[in-house]
Amino acid sequence: MCPIDDMDDLFVCAGDVEGEDACSRDSDGPLIYLDDAGRFHSAGTVAFGDGCGKGIGGEYTKTTANLDWIRETAFLEDVV
Template structure:
Protein backbone atom coordinates (compact mmCIF):
# COMPACT_ATOMS: atom_id res chain seq x y z
CA UNK A 1 0.00 0.00 0.00
CA UNK A 2 1.09 3.57 -0.45
CA UNK A 3 -1.40 5.17 2.02
CA UNK A 4 -0.95 4.39 5.73
CA UNK A 5 -4.61 5.15 6.40
CA UNK A 6 -5.89 2.69 3.76
CA UNK A 7 -7.63 -0.44 4.99
CA UNK A 8 -6.65 -2.51 1.95
CA UNK A 9 -3.21 -3.50 0.75
CA UNK A 10 -1.02 -6.51 1.39
CA UNK A 11 0.39 -6.97 4.88
CA UNK A 12 3.32 -9.18 5.83
CA UNK A 13 4.46 -10.28 9.24
CA UNK A 14 8.16 -10.31 10.08
CA UNK A 15 8.84 -13.81 11.41
CA UNK A 16 12.55 -13.50 12.08
CA UNK A 17 15.68 -11.76 10.90
CA UNK A 18 19.42 -12.23 10.63
CA UNK A 19 21.64 -9.24 11.37
CA UNK A 20 25.02 -9.05 9.62
CA UNK A 21 27.65 -10.47 12.01
CA UNK A 22 29.79 -7.35 11.57
CA UNK A 23 27.01 -4.89 12.48
CA UNK A 24 28.31 -2.13 14.75
CA UNK A 25 26.59 1.01 16.02
CA UNK A 26 28.78 3.84 17.23
CA UNK A 27 27.49 7.28 18.13
CA UNK A 28 25.39 8.32 15.11
CA UNK A 29 26.89 5.84 12.63
CA UNK A 30 26.25 2.22 11.73
CA UNK A 31 28.73 -0.12 10.07
CA UNK A 32 27.65 -3.29 8.22
CA UNK A 33 24.09 -2.00 8.61
CA UNK A 34 22.19 -4.78 6.87
CA UNK A 35 19.81 -7.54 7.93
CA UNK A 36 17.72 -10.17 6.16
CA UNK A 37 14.07 -10.50 7.20
CA UNK A 38 11.82 -13.51 6.76
CA UNK A 39 8.17 -12.70 6.05
CA UNK A 40 4.84 -14.48 6.07
CA UNK A 41 2.75 -15.13 4.06
CA UNK A 42 4.89 -16.00 1.04
CA UNK A 43 5.17 -13.03 -1.30
CA UNK A 44 3.18 -13.46 -4.50
CA UNK A 45 4.53 -11.30 -7.29
CA UNK A 46 2.11 -9.43 -9.55
CA UNK A 47 1.90 -6.13 -11.41
CA UNK A 48 2.25 -4.12 -8.17
CA UNK A 49 4.71 -6.36 -6.28
CA UNK A 50 7.99 -7.23 -7.96
CA UNK A 51 11.35 -8.49 -6.66
CA UNK A 52 14.24 -6.07 -6.64
CA UNK A 53 17.40 -6.73 -8.62
CA UNK A 54 20.55 -6.48 -6.54
CA UNK A 55 23.81 -4.83 -7.53
CA UNK A 56 26.37 -7.64 -7.60
CA UNK A 57 29.05 -5.58 -9.36
CA UNK A 58 31.51 -3.82 -7.01
CA UNK A 59 33.20 -2.18 -10.02
CA UNK A 60 30.04 -0.43 -11.24
CA UNK A 61 30.74 3.34 -11.41
CA UNK A 62 27.98 5.09 -9.46
CA UNK A 63 29.45 8.59 -8.98
CA UNK A 64 27.03 11.35 -10.05
CA UNK A 65 24.26 8.89 -11.01
CA UNK A 66 20.71 9.92 -10.14
CA UNK A 67 19.03 7.31 -7.94
CA UNK A 68 15.62 7.01 -6.28
CA UNK A 69 14.87 6.61 -2.61
CA UNK A 70 11.50 5.80 -1.10
CA UNK A 71 10.16 5.43 2.40
CA UNK A 72 7.86 6.44 5.21
CA UNK A 73 10.42 8.55 7.08
CA UNK A 74 10.21 12.09 8.36
CA UNK A 75 9.89 14.74 5.66
CA UNK A 76 12.55 16.94 7.27
CA UNK A 77 14.85 17.10 10.29
CA UNK A 78 12.63 16.61 13.38
CA UNK A 79 9.60 16.75 11.08
CA UNK A 80 6.33 14.89 10.84
CA UNK A 81 5.91 11.47 9.27
CA UNK A 82 3.83 11.23 6.09
CA UNK A 83 0.63 9.27 5.51
CA UNK A 84 1.76 8.46 1.97
CA UNK A 85 4.84 6.62 0.75
CA UNK A 86 7.41 9.21 -0.35
CA UNK A 87 9.86 9.06 -3.25
CA UNK A 88 12.71 11.37 -4.23
CA UNK A 89 15.66 11.52 -6.59
CA UNK A 90 19.14 11.93 -5.15
CA UNK A 91 22.63 12.14 -6.60
CA UNK A 92 25.12 9.44 -5.61
CA UNK A 93 28.29 11.17 -4.46
CA UNK A 94 31.87 10.11 -5.09
CA UNK A 95 33.69 8.61 -2.10
CA UNK A 96 35.79 11.78 -1.90
CA UNK A 97 32.69 13.98 -1.73
CA UNK A 98 31.13 11.67 0.91
CA UNK A 99 34.26 11.98 3.04
CA UNK A 100 34.08 15.80 2.74
CA UNK A 101 30.39 15.87 3.73
CA UNK A 102 29.17 15.93 7.33
CA UNK A 103 29.56 12.13 7.33
CA UNK A 104 33.34 12.68 7.30
CA UNK A 105 34.96 10.49 9.97
CA UNK A 106 32.10 7.96 9.93
CA UNK A 107 32.23 7.27 6.18
CA UNK A 108 33.76 3.91 5.09
CA UNK A 109 33.83 3.60 1.25
CA UNK A 110 34.35 -0.17 1.26
CA UNK A 111 30.95 -0.73 2.91
CA UNK A 112 29.09 2.54 2.30
CA UNK A 113 28.03 5.04 -0.29
CA UNK A 114 26.30 8.38 0.18
CA UNK A 115 23.75 10.42 -1.71
CA UNK A 116 21.71 13.61 -1.45
CA UNK A 117 20.13 16.34 -3.54
CA UNK A 118 19.52 19.25 -1.20
CA UNK A 119 16.90 19.44 0.22
CA UNK A 120 15.93 15.89 -0.81
CA UNK A 121 17.40 13.24 1.46
CA UNK A 122 16.53 10.11 3.38
CA UNK A 123 15.61 10.88 6.98
CA UNK A 124 14.60 9.38 10.32
CA UNK A 125 12.24 6.45 9.68
CA UNK A 126 13.62 5.63 6.21
CA UNK A 127 16.29 3.22 7.51
CA UNK A 128 16.34 -0.08 5.65
CA UNK A 129 14.77 1.49 2.58
CA UNK A 130 16.11 1.16 -0.97
CA UNK A 131 18.46 3.30 -3.03
CA UNK A 132 17.76 2.17 -6.60
CA UNK A 133 18.91 2.97 -10.13
CA UNK A 134 17.09 2.52 -13.39
CA UNK A 135 18.82 -0.24 -15.34
CA UNK A 136 17.76 1.18 -18.69
CA UNK A 137 16.38 -2.30 -19.43
CA UNK A 138 12.93 -1.86 -17.89
CA UNK A 139 13.73 -2.63 -14.27
CA UNK A 140 15.28 -0.98 -11.22
CA UNK A 141 18.22 -2.41 -9.30
CA UNK A 142 19.20 -1.74 -5.72
CA UNK A 143 22.63 -0.30 -5.04
CA UNK A 144 22.17 0.88 -1.45
CA UNK A 145 20.20 0.50 1.77
CA UNK A 146 19.33 3.58 3.87
CA UNK A 147 21.57 3.48 6.94
CA UNK A 148 22.20 6.79 8.75
CA UNK A 149 22.91 10.48 8.34
CA UNK A 150 24.26 13.43 10.26
CA UNK A 151 21.08 15.46 9.98
CA UNK A 152 18.87 15.18 6.90
CA UNK A 153 17.86 17.52 4.14
CA UNK A 154 20.57 19.97 5.22
CA UNK A 155 23.15 21.71 3.06
CA UNK A 156 26.44 19.80 3.20
CA UNK A 157 24.66 16.73 4.54
CA UNK A 158 24.30 13.40 2.77
CA UNK A 159 22.62 10.15 3.68
CA UNK A 160 24.80 7.08 4.23
CA UNK A 161 23.77 3.83 2.55
CA UNK A 162 25.04 0.28 2.98
CA UNK A 163 26.73 -0.64 -0.32
CA UNK A 164 24.72 -3.63 -1.67
CA UNK A 165 27.56 -5.02 -3.83
CA UNK A 166 29.72 -5.40 -0.69
CA UNK A 167 27.08 -7.62 0.89
CA UNK A 168 25.91 -9.51 -2.21
CA UNK A 169 27.74 -12.76 -1.34
CA UNK A 170 26.49 -12.63 2.27
CA UNK A 171 22.91 -12.09 1.05
CA UNK A 172 23.25 -15.11 -1.27
CA UNK A 173 24.69 -17.25 1.54
CA UNK A 174 21.96 -16.33 4.05
CA UNK A 175 19.08 -16.64 1.57
CA UNK A 176 20.40 -19.90 0.06
CA UNK A 177 21.12 -18.25 -3.31
CA UNK A 178 17.79 -16.51 -3.76
CA UNK A 179 17.18 -15.70 -7.42
CA UNK A 180 17.89 -12.12 -8.33
CA UNK A 181 18.79 -10.41 -11.56
CA UNK A 182 22.26 -9.02 -12.06
CA UNK A 183 23.16 -5.43 -12.77
CA UNK A 184 23.34 -4.43 -16.43
Protein backbone atom coordinates in the same frame (compact mmCIF):
# COMPACT_ATOMS: atom_id res chain seq x y z
CA MET B 1 26.38 17.29 -2.51
CA CYS B 2 28.43 14.31 -1.23
CA PRO B 3 32.12 14.77 -0.45
CA ILE B 4 34.24 12.62 -2.76
CA ASP B 5 36.25 11.19 0.15
CA ASP B 6 32.98 9.87 1.53
CA MET B 7 33.09 6.88 -0.85
CA ASP B 8 34.61 3.53 0.08
CA ASP B 9 34.04 -0.20 -0.38
CA LEU B 10 31.23 -0.40 2.17
CA PHE B 11 29.31 2.89 1.91
CA VAL B 12 28.07 5.24 -0.77
CA CYS B 13 26.74 8.75 -0.26
CA ALA B 14 23.52 9.66 -2.09
CA GLY B 15 20.78 12.26 -1.88
CA ASP B 16 18.00 13.99 -3.74
CA VAL B 17 18.82 16.90 -6.05
CA GLU B 18 16.35 18.90 -3.96
CA GLY B 19 18.71 18.42 -1.03
CA GLU B 20 16.83 15.92 1.09
CA ASP B 21 17.64 12.31 1.83
CA ALA B 22 16.32 9.45 3.94
CA CYS B 23 14.95 10.62 7.27
CA SER B 24 13.85 9.22 10.62
CA ARG B 25 12.42 5.69 10.48
CA ASP B 26 13.93 5.11 7.02
CA SER B 27 16.77 2.95 8.42
CA ASP B 28 17.49 -0.12 6.31
CA GLY B 29 15.24 1.21 3.53
CA PRO B 30 16.39 0.62 -0.06
CA LEU B 31 18.48 2.79 -2.37
CA ILE B 32 17.22 1.76 -5.80
CA TYR B 33 18.15 2.83 -9.31
CA LEU B 34 16.62 2.28 -12.74
CA ASP B 35 18.97 1.07 -15.48
CA ASP B 36 18.79 1.94 -19.19
CA ALA B 37 16.76 -1.22 -19.87
CA GLY B 38 14.06 -0.20 -17.39
CA ARG B 39 15.07 -2.67 -14.65
CA PHE B 40 15.30 -1.72 -10.99
CA HIS B 41 18.41 -2.61 -8.99
CA SER B 42 19.31 -2.40 -5.33
CA ALA B 43 22.33 -0.16 -4.81
CA GLY B 44 22.23 -0.09 -1.02
CA THR B 45 20.31 0.32 2.22
CA VAL B 46 20.00 3.38 4.45
CA ALA B 47 22.78 3.31 7.04
CA PHE B 48 23.06 6.76 8.65
CA GLY B 49 23.10 10.46 7.95
CA ASP B 50 22.96 13.92 9.45
CA GLY B 51 19.36 14.93 10.09
CA CYS B 52 17.48 14.33 6.85
CA GLY B 53 20.55 14.90 4.70
CA LYS B 54 19.60 18.44 3.70
CA GLY B 55 22.25 19.52 1.22
CA ILE B 56 24.72 16.79 2.16
CA GLY B 57 23.14 13.43 1.32
CA GLY B 58 23.14 10.32 3.47
CA GLU B 59 25.21 7.17 3.85
CA TYR B 60 24.03 3.89 2.38
CA THR B 61 25.57 0.46 2.83
CA LYS B 62 26.41 -0.83 -0.65
CA THR B 63 24.49 -3.93 -1.70
CA THR B 64 27.63 -5.26 -3.42
CA ALA B 65 29.46 -5.19 -0.08
CA ASN B 66 26.95 -7.73 1.28
CA LEU B 67 26.27 -10.03 -1.68
CA ASP B 68 27.86 -13.10 -0.07
CA TRP B 69 25.69 -12.68 3.04
CA ILE B 70 22.57 -12.05 0.91
CA ARG B 71 23.20 -15.17 -1.17
CA GLU B 72 23.81 -17.36 1.90
CA THR B 73 20.90 -16.00 3.92
CA ALA B 74 18.34 -16.01 1.12
CA PHE B 75 19.67 -19.24 -0.40
CA LEU B 76 20.05 -17.47 -3.74
CA GLU B 77 22.87 -18.61 -5.97
CA ASP B 78 22.07 -16.43 -8.97
CA VAL B 79 22.01 -12.99 -7.30
CA VAL B 80 24.30 -10.67 -9.25
